[in-house]
Amino acid sequence: MHDASTRRLPPPDRFPGLRRRGFLAATGAASLGALGLTGCGGSGDGGEGKGDGSPKRGGRLRAAFAGGGAGETLDPHLANLFADAARAKALFDKLADHGADLSARPRLAEKWESNRTLDRWRVTLREATFHDGRPVTAKDVLHSYRRIADPERAFRAKASLEPIDLDASRATGERAVEFVLKRPTAEFPNVMAAFGAYIVPENATGFDRRPIGSGPFRFVSFAPGRSAVFRRYDDHWDGAPYLDEVEFIVANEESARVNALLGGQVEYAHELDPTTARAHEGKGQMEIVRLRNSAMQAFCMKTDRPPFDDERVRQAFFLIADRQELVDGALSGAGEVGNDLFGKGYEYYADGLPQREQDLDRARALLEQAGAGDLRVILDTSAVAAGFTEAAGIFRDQARKAGVTVEVRMGSKDSYWSDVLDGGTLCCYRSGAMPIEAHISQRLLTDSTTNATQWRHDDFDALYRQAQSTRDRTERAAVYRRMQRRLHAEGGFLVWGFADWIIGTTNRVRGVEPDAPANTLDWARFDKVWLA
Template sequence: MRGAPLALSRRSFLVGSAVTAGALAVGCGSGGGAASDTFTAAFQGSGAGEGIDPGVNTLFIDEARMKAVYDGLFEVDSAMAPIPRLAESGEPNADGTHWRIALRDARWHDGKQFTARDVLYTLSRVLGPAPQRPFIAASSLDQVDLPGCRAVDDRTVEIALKQPSFEFLIALSVYGTKVVPDGATDFRRPVGTGPFVFESFEAGRQFTAVRNEHYWGGAPEIGALRIVSAEADARVNAVQGGEIDYADNLTPSAARTLQGRPGISVVSTPHSGIYFFAMKTDRPPFDNPDVRRAVMRMVDRAELLKVALQGQGEISNDVFGKGYQYYADLPQHEYDPDEVGRLLRRAGVRDLSFDLFTAPVAYGFVEAARLFADQAAACGVRVNVVLGSKDSYYTDALETGHLTMGQSGPLPIPNHFASRLLTGAPQNRTKWSDPEFDRLYATAQATRSPEARAEKYRTMHEILHDRGGFIFFATTNWHSAAGERFDRLPTAVPNSHDWARFDQVRVR
């Protein structure tokens, strides 16, 4: 997820082109579930951009389908800590350069036994050439020394690393690491080990699957799962009208509209969406750490949350991962125009002016940008809000401009460091490059004790909190709504194992 890329991946909260509400009118698939035993869930769609290859497809709706069909060796819980799935356990050697993974007794949907060969093939697929689209997990698994990996036996695999890492299980938990069968190349009719067996898929419309009676985790209680693509308004209308059983990712206003409606339950999961400004630290004016410190004090986080995000969430403090493993609780940055002036004078900067590049790609982006411009003006700084194309914004924002915006989903903090902040990281939106930071990360990875690693990560957070390029100003809730026919619905943060998993759902 991500690791997970910051915003182009399914770990970010942004999806592509519009999908009409007509997707909701498509009939249920055939197969193992009668109409009363079929659970229908609606997610934000992206038309032809959707897919079902776990190595390359990145949208939230893609991940919901993949959770039904596939399993990973490990996944992360709501605190972003790894938990075993197809793996029963994972143990490092003394120096953290080899990991021995004990595998679960599981079978593929076609009846074949899951073995170590499937794991080795999945790793080689991710790390090998990708002729059309890059594999999501390629950067996270880059530390794997593929020639040194081996199958000890059918139920044991040994993974060699290029350098020590006692956090390697996190790399095996990121999106793009779900295990596929040895030799699999055609994903039009995917075969997995997951709780549901693939039946049909039409990009931009619907996916259907039926209960896996032999699932290693226990057969689901529902007979069939249907996942449909729909825009936000269509999801709200459909769950109200009983056309669907579950609507994912609702806006705050939609959640308020549905709250208290007879036969509808609304769940709001905190620490699910992470809003930020990103200063490019490799170019003026943000190559000066005092200017970055000044901008951190230029943001009235409470006002941004209240006005631009309708009060739905909590203020943040310029470090990533509130509520997750390894989060550093540091003194809160406050809006302070006087301190802004002092820091800019120390930096030797007068009449500061810069562009803020944004686009209407997520709820509240443009409103937050304009409100921040007003806050900066009260500090004597001019911010020019520049609107980009929503279709190409996140690609453009990697290189364009000096200050940009973004929104991230949850992911493990070490993965956030590796994918976004190490020198040369693939999603380094702030162009951050700090030798001390890089050394601390490498040392943390090679440190066996979790407590000692946490201290290294705290120091890295302190560096970012003092002079980093990210301004994380709010965490928002993730809203979902469901009808009353089913219970035991998922309520976890996005990107975690329990998010969008429907194998525990049952008819009331």
């Protein structure tokens, strides 16, 4: 068991730096200041925060994120961008969420337990209420999951909920759910914590007009592509937020987010470049928070086609990479080296394997053995993600020292991920935080829908099923280590680094958790942040 309104825009010259850079759209009639953007200090209640660094109540925090334009929505099941996820986290709750090590932590689920065969899980909900005062019930949970699983809708969490037989699952009490699974699933808590698996009221409608959730903030206003304002929900089960309000402001360009932060127009700026962080860190103008291990950086080799269908070629490429040079050059040093495995620092990570180092002599020998002494390959890349084009150029130069000719091919930002999923032979690749089990199930099984390395091995699939059928965590971890040893030796992911995600704040902001990878529980936890 695990215990687990619409208001007028301000005058355009009020924030000239934002207008110059296209920070806000000039159409529509949405709010940018329910309480006035100039007075963000708020009216602290005097009961906390006496200058000793303890939390202080009151104020509005303005947070700048890259957004999705006029098509944005507050429907939490459609969340895709970081801005979507941060807004959804403020308004809604999930049954569980991921801690810094990507293990599942209880949220709306107070506890969970499985039967002996791991194909039925009983979940008990904590006492929590929606923003309209109604209790969160088992019926709301089942409605939410069935909505996500609707075959006519493209909801992000649909694949994650696939193990659940929702027709057979049922409410066994107002706050008790029995989930019936299609197969043994030892990591079922990861399903409850899946990205986008939010709980909404059974009769929920009109998410963009007045969404009702059970999260720490309740809805005030929303202007797609511009801003959203949420107010503290005093009756939240995890305690009322310190802030009176949080405002999410859309600023697609990193320069606009930085200028807004430096100009005092926002207090929090998400997703800054490493060069920006290096230029401002320790200078007193802004505080830099580095979210470690937030994104895996890799080259993806297609294991089902020449030349990478020969494991000796894959092993040679592992040895060609100078990982520190890639981290320093492609990530501007904002990260740490990888060891050809996903999930460094996460639950079940095989950290006992020796760190792979560059060995050009051994790489050349392996290529000769494989009959690929004069190998030429195309490396697909794109400006779709930070560091991709830089990493491609650095690796091209590293490969040349081993006698390999790498031709870098630039792809479209709009179609890159679909182009490289099944096409090409070698590409730049990135992944955000997720449990190691989820990475395996979504990307490394024969029937995985995003199997970019085309890794398909029946015996590997069998090991995954064995792990999911193993109740004892220590024994299960041993199976995952066995799978990772094989991937380290002959897999298709050349994982060269793990990038920091960089947040900038003013020096008034307190409570931002530095050890939370993006998309985990403590990332964008505005209910735990306060203004000094």
